[in-house]
Amino acid sequence: FRILVDDTAACYQALGVLHGAYPVVPGRFDDYISTPKPNGYSSIHTCVIGPGRNKIEIQIRTHLMHEIAERGVAAHWQYKQGEMPEREGRKFGWMRELLQILEHAGGPEEFLEHTKLEMYQDNVFCFTPRGDLINLPSGATPVDFAYAVHSNIGDTCVGAKINGRIMPLRTALENGDQVEIITSKAQTPSPTWETFVVSGKARSAIRRFIRTREVQEYTYLGRAILEKAFEEFDYTYSDRALRGVLKIFRHDNVEDLIAAVGSGMLRGREVLVAVFPGLKEEIESGTRGKVVALAHARRERDQKKAGGSAVPIKGLTPGMALHYANCCHPLPGDRIVGIVTPGKGVTIHTIDCETLESFSDMSERWLDVAWDVELAENQVGRIHVTVINEPGALSSLSTVIAKNLGNILNLKITHRSADFFEMAIDVEVENLKHLSNIIAALRATPAINSVERARG
Structure with missing residues (x-):
């Protein structure tokens, strides 16, 4: 049943009369006048036990509420003849x-x-x-x-x-x-x-933000990869050099082409060969690099000393263009290498990670990368710990980590026995040295039987 009244006050008056005359069914009352639905629907819903012990559902609303419920949002403006209430912005x-x-x-x-x-x-x-x-x-x-x-x-x-x-x-x-x-x-x-x-x-x-940021980070990473590829063959990189090869790779502008390199859809050397076709035969025959200009050799030596030949992973957001491998959990201070994955960007591994063996015959996907020396964000290191099964052992473990300014992010017990507990712990640290200090402190703790850094 539906009851239509002239104004909101009359809705509650009708509700009081109704509840005074008939028993209310518990849990079947909704007041959509005080808290309207997101689409603007307003009404009072109730359920009472009427004659013959039958449940009767009743809606109480004004004529305006009825127009909106029956004919949609447009009915409101038609009903009010152009008048705009103060709460209109909230209701719709x-x-x-x-x-x-x-x-x-x-x-x-x-x-x-x-x-x-x-x-x-x-x-x-x-x-x-x-x-x-x-x-x-x-x-x-x-x-x-x-x-x-x-x-x-x-x-x-x-x-x-x-x-x-x-x-x-x-x-x-x-x-x-x-x-x-x-x-x-x-x-x-x-x-x-x-x-x-x-x-x-x-x-x-x-x-939307992720899409926008990914394009920015792929562009940054792609430009760094191209600069390294050009420099490897003693050429100076410029965006202007890429304009002539846009049709070859079916891109409308230089930024899209650079982002494709950063996302792994194109390789830096592939673009280099398109810009300088003469390099293809030299690379395939292996003659390139046998005779090296003295200036180029000196520059390469200086870059290796400064670590400048590697692509710095600076300003990249983990989870977008950059990913840290879960198998080895690389930390600042580790020697690292990047593996380019088409459509995903670069995944960072430690140089001794066992997973790299599966990429041994895909040299084109390897990327020389280096930590940003000004990197401020903490990283996650994983350790495997064997703890003696005795009261207070877990407390001792967490206290040692806390005293060394580490933060436990995750702890998982991987195996338990009557004497020992084996667990994997993710610890938030600044760099490799920080994690090494924590491991050394844990090894000196009597309740800890063994502790090793996770390696895949």
Whole structure:
């Protein structure tokens, strides 16, 4: 049944009369007037036990609410004859969000995926510190909340307070939570956010940033690879030299060609040979390099001393154009090498990683790389530890790591027996020397039987 009244106050008056006359069915009451749905739908839903002990579902709404429910958003403007209420922006903000998703989506399939995320999920209602109500899909996180407030807040989100407590960004929000977003101008969206956000708006914004950043990083990496390839054969690199080979590789501009090299779709030497066709025979015959100019030899010697012949992994975001191998967990201070993977960029391995044996006959995919000496970010090192099974052993282990300024990110017990526990521990450290100091301190601890750095 449906009850139509003249104004909002009359809706609640009708509800009071109805509940006073008939018993209410518990759990079947929804007030969409105080908390409208994202599409603007407003009404009171209730269920009572009527004559004959039958359950009767009843909707109570105004004539305006009925017009919107029956005929859609356009009915509102037709009903009000051009008048625009103050709360119009909030009530139909979902339309603007839909337009933002359309703008950020990479194609029709992605747009459909994001709109499905918005349409087919239950809602969670949370509040800003000022008391504004934010409507989110079920399972939403503080990152979803941040993007719902404003895209710039989502992009610069570094942390969140839920009901006054600092909580992880992947925490699922609940009805009635008060959420305060902590931002930083230096922050950018992390590729890992996409694994736990649930709203279409957040996911589309993150993917748009990742696409843009990937192109920038592939361009940086591709230019470094090309500069190294040109320098190897004593040529000076310039973007102008690539314009004549754009048609060969079917690219519209130089930036796209450079990004293709950075992503691994093209090899640096392949582009070099296209620019200087005469090099092909010399490279295949092996005559190139037998006679080396004195100036070139001296420059090569100086570069090797300074480590300048390698491509510096500077300013690249792990997970985009650059990936750290999980088999060997390279750290600043390790001798490293890059393996180029088509469409993925470069994966960094330690020079003694066993995985490199599978690439021994693919020399064209090897890339000489070097750590950025000014690299400030901490890295993750993995160690294998055997601990004596006795009270306080785990406490001793964690205390030693903490005293040496390490931070345990993950701990997994791989084998247990009556006397010993074997575990793999991921430790956040500054560089190889830092990890070596932690390993040395652990070996000096009585509760630790053995400790080794993970090597694949």
